[in-house]
Amino acid sequence: MAKGFFFDMTSCIGCKTCQIACKDKNDLPIGTLFRNIVSYETGDFPTPGVFHFSGSCNHCGNPACAAACPVGAMYRDEEEGVVLHDAELCDGCGNCVTACPYAVPQMLEEKNVVGKCDSCVSIRKNGNPPQCVAACPMRALDFGEMSDLMAKYPDAVSVAELPFMPESETVPATLVLPKKLALEEEAQVIVI
Secondary structure, three states, X not given: OOXXXXXXXXXXXXXXXHHHHHHHHOOOOOOOOOOEXXXXXXXXXXXXEEEEEEEOOOOOOOOHHHHHOOOOOEEEEOOOOEEEEOXXXXXXXXXXXXXXXXXXXXXXXXXXXXXXOOOOXXXXXXXXXXXXXXXXXXXXXXXXXXXXXXXXXXXXXXXXXXXXXXXXXXXXXXXXXXXXXXXXXXXXXXXX
């Protein structure tokens, strides 16, 4: 039973409401994000393009972060179908931070432990969607069983198929309905 996220890039306006909702729910310090919006540009004048990507933990089927954790603090919870982190076990070594090809786990310096998206497992146990999904004004995010998401969004592709994502063997559980221009090789991060 694998669970994961769906992201509709064609609907996302880059407002960062999902990012802010996640940061607020997790009470994260400045500079730490468990969900991050990155904007990209493609093309040149007179035909430039822009798209946004809302990224979080991909709750991989073969998580590199869990394989790198020497104390078992980072693990795939088969019952929940997601990758979770136990802060009580974490020794703050940071192996998971460097192992994740998607740069998801974040070192929480003040606590000397790692943190990451847990898909709002405590909120979901009460029958509600993850905070980022609930907050999105464009309804560009969804969460659920991967088989259900694939059936609901048949035109979506794995996040691993996007050219701006790193290659990995982690089997990410995130589906994306991409803008056509997001599939072009020359996309560059917009730095403001």
